[in-house]
Amino acid sequence: MADTIPLAEAKSLVARARAGDFAALEQLCRAYERPVYTLARRLSKSPDDAEDVLQETFLEVCRSLKQWRGEGSLWGWIRTIAASKALMRYRREKLRAWEPLDDDVARQSEDVPLQMDLEAALARLPERSRAVVWLHDVEGYTHEEIAELMGMTTSFSKSQLARAHDRLRRWLGAGAEQ
């Protein structure tokens, strides 16, 4: 997504928000709530989790406004906070309870009927694969950036992307063998 607020306006809004102007802070939240929630939905397990990520993201934005110096796009900065929050929840949940490994979930889903639509196929991907596909193909993160966000290696990011596309190909019904 391109930044919805031009850089000069973003700088002015952030300066006002930092000075305690709640109208400016509200304008920032309103401008980015939809893209943040969309990213959170793509990276989270459920809509409830995504709503928590949305809230946590804006609370972090409020606390860290001083860290954005206007050198890069404001959306890029907010987006990285949102992605970190979503992925952190995922890591916490993995540690808290036993869950089947991503690949087990995917293996159980291999024999689903073909010709799913893209939305359904994307939702069916294991969480980590879906996160890699979304961050790389839609948000434009490099494998190095994804590896850093997820605390994994670039090879992991590349192989997750390839496996996800392989599954999508089969589930979308375009699986003509080479």
Added chain:
Amino acid sequence: MSGTRHGTVEELLAVRDGEGSGWAREHVAGCPACAAELERLEQVRAELRALPSFAPPRDVWPVVREAARRERSRRRVSAWMGLAAAAAVVVLGFAVLHRTNTVQPEDVALRQAMAESAAMEQMFESLHPDRRALSGQAASVVADLEDQLAQVDAALNDTATWRSDPDRVAGLWKQRAGLLSALVDVHETRASVAGL
């Protein structure tokens, strides 16, 4: 077609992203099956980007606003608690060092600077800066002044400053009063313009 095998999904994705190896790029150029697969991967990416966005089911702003308000008051209180503690240390220090009935000139200067700072802080708080809307330019001035104030507070919160350079302490308190006075000016100007 070059090579004896087709490109893997990972290799074709690298070509799609402009990072493919020489072999993969050359192979795709001469292999209709891999070229078709590459086109399909490009199409899936385009379709992913075209998926609709989601609107949040509930308004998140009231929660964020309240949290931001709490955070702001907490910061002010903790900054003041720190300064009050540091001030208590220095006052005690001076009292021990100067157990005489004569009042030292540096004591007078320090107390005066602290009193000025306290008066300005009170005036600033009475303007309720949290509730004011500021123009971009005024907000930028306020942000700069608050940054400087935070640096002065950090130096005053450091007890080493009080021990190693007591003369500087009165200067810092004076600087603090000056910065608060400038903040009052910015907010008062804004208040008169807005008719508050």
